[in-house]
Amino acid sequence: MRQIAVMVGQRLALGLLTLLAISILIFGATELLPGDFAEAVLGQSATPETVAAIRRQLGLDQPFWVRYWAWLSGALQGDFGASLANPDRRVADMIGVRFGNTLFLAGYAAAMAVPLALGLGILAALWRNSVFDRGVNAGALTAISFPEFFVAYVLILWLGQSGWFPTMARVPAGVEMSERLWRTFLPALTLTLVVTAHMMRMTRAAIINLLASPYIEMARLKGVSPLGVITRHALPNAIAPIANVVAINMAYLITGVVVVEVVFVYPGLGQLIVDSVSRRDIAVVQAVALIFAAAYVLLNLAADVVSTLSNPRLLHPR
Amino acid sequence: MSSLIGKGLSRRGLLQGASALGASALILPAGLRPARATPQRGGTLRLGLGHGSTSDGLDPALWDQVFVQMLGACLHNYLTVVAADGTLEAEVAESWEASADAATWTFKLRDGVRFHDGARVTAADVAASINHHRGEDSESAAKPIIAPIVEITTDGDDVVIFRLEAGNADFPFIMSDYHLPILPAADGRVNPDAGIGCGPYTLQTFDPGVEATFARFDDYWKDGHAHFDAIALYAIIDAAARQNALMSGEVDVIDRVSLNTVHLLERAPGVKLISVPGTQHYVFPMDSRADPFTDNNIRLAMKYAFDREELVRTILNGYGVVGNDHPIGRSNRFHADDLEQRMYDPDRARFHLREAGVDTLRVQLSAAEAAFNGAVDAAVLVSESAARAGITVDVVREPNDGYWSNVWMQKPFVASYWGGRPTEDWMFSTGYASGATWNETFWEHERFNEMLLQARSELDEALRAEMYAEMQAIVRDEGATVIPVFANYVMAASDRVMTPEVIGANTTLDGFRAIERWWFA
Numbered sequence: 001m002r003q004i005a006v007m008v009g010q011r012l013a014l015g016l017l018t019l020l021a022i023s024i025l026i027f028g029a030t031e032l033l034p035g036d037f038a039e040a041v042l043g044q045s046a047t048p049e050t051v052a053a054i055r056r057q058l059g060l061d062q063p064f065w066v067r068y069w070a071w072l073s074g075a076l077q078g079d080f081g082a083s084l085a086n087p088d089r090r091v092a093d094m095i096g097v098r099f100g101n102t103l104f105l106a107g108y109a110a111a112m113a114v115p116l117a118l119g120l121g122i123l124a125a126l127w128r129n130s131v132f133d134r135g136v137n138a139g140a141l142t143a144i145s146f147p148e149f150f151v152a153y154v155l156i157l158w159l160g161q162s163g164w165f166p167t168m169a170r171v172p173a174g175v176e177m178s179e180r181l182w183r184t185f186l187p188a189l190t191l192t193l194v195v196t197a198h199m200m201r202m203t204r205a206a207i208i209n210l211l212a213s214p215y216i217e218m219a220r221l222k223g224v225s226p227l228g229v230i231t232r233h234a235l236p237n238a239i240a241p242i243a244n245v246v247a248i249n250m251a252y253l254i255t256g257v258v259v260v261e262v263v264f265v266y267p268g269l270g271q272l273i274v275d276s277v278s279r280r281d282i283a284v285v286q287a288v289a290l291i292f293a294a295a296y297v298l299l300n301l302a303a304d305v306v307s308t309l310s311n312p313r314l315l316h317p318r
Numbered sequence: 319m320s321s322l323i324g325k326g327l328s329r330r331g332l333l334q335g336a337s338a339l340g341a342s343a344l345i346l347p348a349g350l351r352p353a354r355a356t357p358q359r360g361g362t363l364r365l366g367l368g369h370g371s372t373s374d375g376l377d378p379a380l381w382d383q384v385f386v387q388m389l390g391a392c393l394h395n396y397l398t399v400v401a402a403d404g405t406l407e408a409e410v411a412e413s414w415e416a417s418a419d420a421a422t423w424t425f426k427l428r429d430g431v432r433f434h435d436g437a438r439v440t441a442a443d444v445a446a447s448i449n450h451h452r453g454e455d456s457e458s459a460a461k462p463i464i465a466p467i468v469e470i471t472t473d474g475d476d477v478v479i480f481r482l483e484a485g486n487a488d489f490p491f492i493m494s495d496y497h498l499p500i501l502p503a504a505d506g507r508v509n510p511d512a513g514i515g516c517g518p519y520t521l522q523t524f525d526p527g528v529e530a531t532f533a534r535f536d537d538y539w540k541d542g543h544a545h546f547d548a549i550a551l552y553a554i555i556d557a558a559a560r561q562n563a564l565m566s567g568e569v570d571v572i573d574r575v576s577l578n579t580v581h582l583l584e585r586a587p588g589v590k591l592i593s594v595p596g597t598q599h600y601v602f603p604m605d606s607r608a609d610p611f612t613d614n615n616i617r618l619a620m621k622y623a624f625d626r627e628e629l630v631r632t633i634l635n636g637y638g639v640v641g642n643d644h645p646i647g648r649s650n651r652f653h654a655d656d657l658e659q660r661m662y663d664p665d666r667a668r669f670h671l672r673e674a675g676v677d678t679l680r681v682q683l684s685a686a687e688a689a690f691n692g693a694v695d696a697a698v699l700v701s702e703s704a705a706r707a708g709i710t711v712d713v714v715r716e717p718n719d720g721y722w723s724n725v726w727m728q729k730p731f732v733a734s735y736w737g738g739r740p741t742e743d744w745m746f747s748t749g750y751a752s753g754a755t756w757n758e759t760f761w762e763h764e765r766f767n768e769m770l771l772q773a774r775s776e777l778d779e780a781l782r783a784e785m786y787a788e789m790q791a792i793v794r795d796e797g798a799t800v801i802p803v804f805a806n807y808v809m810a811a812s813d814r815v816m817t818p819e820v821i822g823a824n825t826t827l828d829g830f831r832a833i834e835r836w837w838f839a
Contacts, residue, residue: 034720
């Protein structure tokens with residue numbers, strides 16, 4: 001168990017370095033974009049004087065390193081600064097609710113997609129090359145091949161316009177859980193359809209790969225039922241690749257769903273970062289980008305911990 | 319009944335018969351017709367708006383799009399307001415008068431207008447509210463339009479005096495600009511982020527980029543306005559999502575109906591389209607300092623090479639009218655009605671090319687969807703129609719991001735748009751006067767600039783009409799902007815939403831005042 005603790009510690013430290021590197025990258029990349037906050041917010045009605053006044057007021061006339069250092073020293077103390085657009089609103093408050101919304105939707109979609117993908121993957125491996133296997137494969141590949149917004153519009157047409165589910169996934173503060181689940185069902189279902197195929201096919205492939213091993217043949221000769229062979233003997237050894245692909249898809253559910261958010265008018269982080277990039281609102285961009293990067297770091301770490309735990313050879317090295 | 323159905327009268331036929339009866343009711347003499355329903359109070363109006371950003375705030379100096387403009391109309395009142403018929407109405411001001419040279423304007427404030435916190439609106443509040451946009455450190459987008467104000471003084475609690483650097487007969491119109499609401503002041507300064515105003519609704523919640531909710535202000539001074547109990551504004555950027563929200567009944571009104579799918583919405587049950595021809599127009603400015611556009615013949619050739627009717631038909635799906643290369647809309651007071659309409663004429667275009675001493679012409683046209691919906695398609699159509707006039711137009715697709723800082727007024731020939739202004743002087747002096755910040759063609763015309771100044775301080779309406787007509791002709795024939803189309807404001811509402819007979823054409827959503835002028839049946 002000590003190894004695990006050491007590994008988690010090392011990886012977290014490396015993760016912090018990664019976040020630091022990413023913060024420099026994002027800051028620099030935003031700097032390279034044409035225009036700054038003052039020009040972006042004034043748009044067509046910008047005049048040189050008003051642009052200069054806004055820059056002066058917000059310190060945008062300072063050189064790059066000065067601004068980065070000011071941001072970094074604040075961030076190290078846990079203060080991610082204020083939005084350029086609304087100096088009264090701290091970035092942490094702005095992000096709080098939306099981060100909760102994003103986690104909720106990602107969790108909702110994962111709660112549907114992961115069991116579905118694993119179940120279908122196991123069944124497809126069990127009845128491989130059958131009509132069921134081919135049907136599930138074809139269905140999953142079809143769903144993943146359509147762009148998300150198309151899947152979303154088809155669901156709106158079938159399930160939304162008939163009045164069964166709302167097409168606007170607004171979640172006012174203080175609604176009950178059951179209503180919240182009902183209101184966000186369509187975006188969650190869209191995401192489920194988009195991520196299931198990847199996990200399902202990886203589960204199927206990992207299991208089928210193992211089915212050719214001698215120990216599986218042994219189990220079969222012992223008289224273990226086909227389902228037992230897969231769930232008791234093959235699956236435990238297939239956990240590592242499956243955990244990895246689940247982690248990647250979970251990270252995607254947190255970071256990559258802006259299109260679904262736009263179609264269903266769901267106030268999540270994706271919409272926030274797109275807005276903030278187009279306005280060059282650097283403090284918000286930084287904070288959201290760091291959340292996204294942290295999601296990747298943590299989920300990958302979790303996947304590695306799971307694969308280590310599932311493999312006694314890694315857990316007890318000689 | 320069954321025998322009727324047997325003869326082929328379906329349920330649909332019956333309904334059609336019934337609506338025919340309904341139609342005949344409409345042609346009864348006016349005295350027999352039921353009066354247009356008087357506005358009812360009550361209900362929550364839910365508006366789905368095509369704008370809204372997480373960087374939106376309560377400070378009017380930085381307002382730039384419909385979400386915050388509507389928020390302003392809910393929270394605030396202005397000195398004056400443009401009425402639905404295009405005339406100017408008093409709002410916080412009760413009356414105003416000008417000195418003989420139109421350079422000093424005295425506004426008398428209305429009695430009994432209160433802020434949401436109960437305080438009376440005084441002259442000091444008005445002065446501070448306008449001063450918020452003036453001065454060295456002003457970040458306000460309204461700074462250029464109120465730059466001519468030299469001094470603001472108050473006389474007692476209800477008289478405000480504006481002294482301008484030169485006469486301006488339309489000054490009271492400027493006071494209706496959406497950036498200039500009246501805010502409560504303390505010690506000569508306003509707190510722009512407080513969210514308190516003297517408008518019809520009080521702010522309940524505001525989540526920038528998502529929604530804002532309001533409740534009716536009980537002490538609102540206007541009678542027969544603000545019929546809804548509450549207002550909810552939702553930012554729904556995606557056009558299809560907006561349309562879906564209306565059709566599934568999650569909002570009552572949407573703006574910016576996508577013109578690509580408007581014909582589908584026309585057929586949707588329980589939904590009506592509201593299309594208002596206004597001042598909004600799409601333009602293609604040419605840099606008059608850059609070759610080849612320095613030559614007016616080249617500019618005229620370009621103007622004749624635009625197939626305006628085709629643009630209205632395809633880009634606007636019929637929801638608009640052709641433009642006549644000047645920025646004054648048909649709903650404006652001094653629109654020159656008898657100016658001949660310029661049409662697509664490849665032969666005239668070739669003629670002007672020959673006058674300019676060339677046989678063919680090759681230009682680059684920069685466009686992005688940021689300029690207006692369908693700008694890139696419009697540019698491609700233009701290159702087709704111009705090709706028949708011997709002009710090669712290379713369409714350069716520019717990124718939306720940074721379009722207004724890197725392309726507009728930087729590249730020589732671009733796509734752009736104007737929301738339009740309620741007065742001729744305002745429009746001309748913002749976009750066409752010599753040295754104006756947004757003179758997007760860098761156009762200089764001595765006679766035009768002279769007349770602009772003259773007409774501005776002229777108080778005789780007939781004389782002004784004459785001058786503005788001549789100026790429209792000058793811009794049309796010698797200006798550097800192609801103005802092929804005026805786009806309607808196209809909104810859609812559920813059948814329950816009732817509107818007055820005349821809907822404001824100065825901006826979308828009844829001059830942003832749908833929230834206090836409309837009601838539920």
